[in-house]
Amino acid sequence: MKRLDRRRWPGDALWTWLCAGCVALSLFMLITLLTLLVARGLGHFWPAPLEALTLHSGEQVIGQPVREAPLPHGAGSERLYFTGNRELNGADWRWVALDDIAAVNEPEDAIRLERSPWGDVTGRLAALEVEGERLTGAPARARLQSLLALPAGQRPRGELVLTTAQGSPLVQPLATITAFQAPNALSTLEKAGVWGQGVWRFLSEGPRAANTGGGVWPAIFGTLLMVIVMSVIVTPFGVLAAIYLNEIAHQNRLTRLVRIGVRNLAGVPSIVYGVFGLGVFVYGIGGSIDTWFFDEALPSPTFGTGGLLWASLTLALLTLPVVIVATEEGLARIPDAQREGALALGATRLEMLTRVVLPMATPAMLTGVILAVARAAGEVAPLMLVGVAKLAPQMPLDGEFPYLHLERKFMHLGYHLFDTAFHGDDVEAAIPLVYATALLLVLIVLVLNLTAIFLRHHLRRQQGGSWSRS
């Protein structure tokens, strides 16, 4: 035995190890991707310290360190700082070579403001002048915090005086400030609070400053609404088609071909569905609706351009095979004895279907719909053709009659990510938000998929035990 082992040793075993390495490497890639998203996506909201630098040239800089990169030709490395003060410095970012830095400290009164016109400001808090009072230091920060909780209209008139890194004063009216951070004065617990607030603002606010700041709420809302409209369309049709294929149509060569065809449509690239949606729904049907009903608005199109309805319809078509296949799988698992029993007791086919077969197939249908929703939530390519917008001025659901505006364009998490990352003006500012958006999207899709997996697993175990066909 031992001799045999030695003889085959190299050729055999090493290939096996190479194969094991393949599994490890695939897992490694997945874990790296997820870790990267979690670390960068959530880390962004943790308040970074504001450093006050003194350079060898005597220049002062205040900023938040972002990342480091090596300089060419092995000349050490440089660090990117967010400095803000666009109107004074001409840019929000500054690269500083590490060798140029003479001293670094983290002053407690360093502060970063978010303003509504212009970008962010960094500096040292000199004083808060409000209602004739002049506050400095920690009381000023506490007062500012309570003032910013009020809406901009109800705040008392007042001004915030900052000292910029260069030493010149900068006066900022209270009404223009939206938020502030004094990270150096915070304890770890307070930082955690700020972090939680940051995450919440990201989820609940709209984008600011050409999508480089603020939150993604309109995109979350648009994605949700699109997915809901899509499920409303795809569920009945997918289920009916599956019932037809499995319960009503004669099982012959043709049904088998159709089944293969449906299965294969799940593999057709999503962009092809987008082309179909653009050509048929938008230009064809939408164009006709415009000429018939919205004649007065032409040539500006109402339904003849991309919108929520067309996007939902396109994605419904795209996910139809998913629902059909999952439902059919559930129907095929139900033993014929159940159907024959119902019919033998005098039920019509409709009663047999609605009272016996469908209740048993419900979890399978649900699995199908969840998988369809997961697929639709992550799909971007077809949406680019049929109605997604970079920045939708109006939500597709509001208080105006008819409340749900199916013709409006909408924002979508996936497209928001693509657009912010590749078409933004200030990519450096947008990247952290893009990470956060990517993390959110991955979480949504993974949670949906896991739900479907558990549902299916549960279903198989339950049915395998009680009334398996074989």
Add this chain to the structure above:
Amino acid sequence: MTRPALPARTPWRQLQDRIATGLITAAGIGVLLAILAIGVFLFWETLPLLTRFETLSLERLSPLAWGTLKAAIAALVVALPLALGGAIYSALFMSERLRARIKPILELMEAVPGVVVGFVAGLVLAPWVERHLASALALVVWLPLCAVLAGLLWHATPARLRGWLPLGRAGLWLLPWMAAMAVLALWAAPMIEQRWLGDDLVTLLDRRFGLDYTTRNTLIVGLAMGFAVIPGVYSLAEDALHDVPRSLMEGAQALGASRWQALWKVALPMAGPGIFSAAMIGAGRAVGETMIVLMASSNAALISLSPFEGLRSFSAAIAIELPEAPPGGLTYHLLILAALVLFLFTFLVNTLAETVRQRLRRRYRSGGGR
């Protein structure tokens, strides 16, 4: 008089049943027709091209066709070895308990949206690879060597210690080993680059061979799309290998074959069609993927063989150009022709794969005899 417990089949119930059956049939056939309409629409909209055939069209489409092909080949070069190797290991060597956990995880990889993979590839991986090209290439060679090295070390350790790190769980405990080796390679590669090449590899490629280096190039597309294609191929190939009747493998091993020989001579020929169909489905996915190609490549319509240059595929061209193309124009029809090509290709490939798979399933059911 006793009445039956159930009401008799009244005409009203019969009618209800008729109507419902009719509605279901109508809806079912309607849905199937709607699906068929995709193909019909694409055909119909490309017909005008026949009447106004211009040489221009061929000139505009051929770089796109080449880009599509190049991206798909790059993705398959990355994905096929990893997916098939992983499938072989987890179907035949991995412990059943671990397999039940690892397989769903790897299948979940497929759920990661393309736009996220594309973003990480285009904005994180691409700039990193440009700065560390030598390290990245070194990793590609070094990591498989590390797996083999782990095997050599494993065989050299005494059997008592081997029990702690069984082969059946190697897929998991190789993970920290590979990570450590990757860190080692990243630390050593720049020094070796300086010592042996004397300069940055990107500059060297340009000076010595005249190769341009684009940040977002075919290499990046291959890596990113490979990541997206792995799970699909892995899952199908693994199913095919795992379903090979145990009796055949055990018979071969009883006759003196090693596990690897049994795999090579029995399992692979048996599962060959299944593996082929897995590869086909991977190819279909790679050809049609849009967001990854769009974000990880430079989208320049070039015909070049260099893996360090960008490309533009059919799907990316459709996504970029179609919203701006006026309906009825030449560009519009050309792009729809591109969509038709994608549709036909993936449909044919998937049908082929599905047919092969069904035949294979029948063969397994009949116990393995041909």
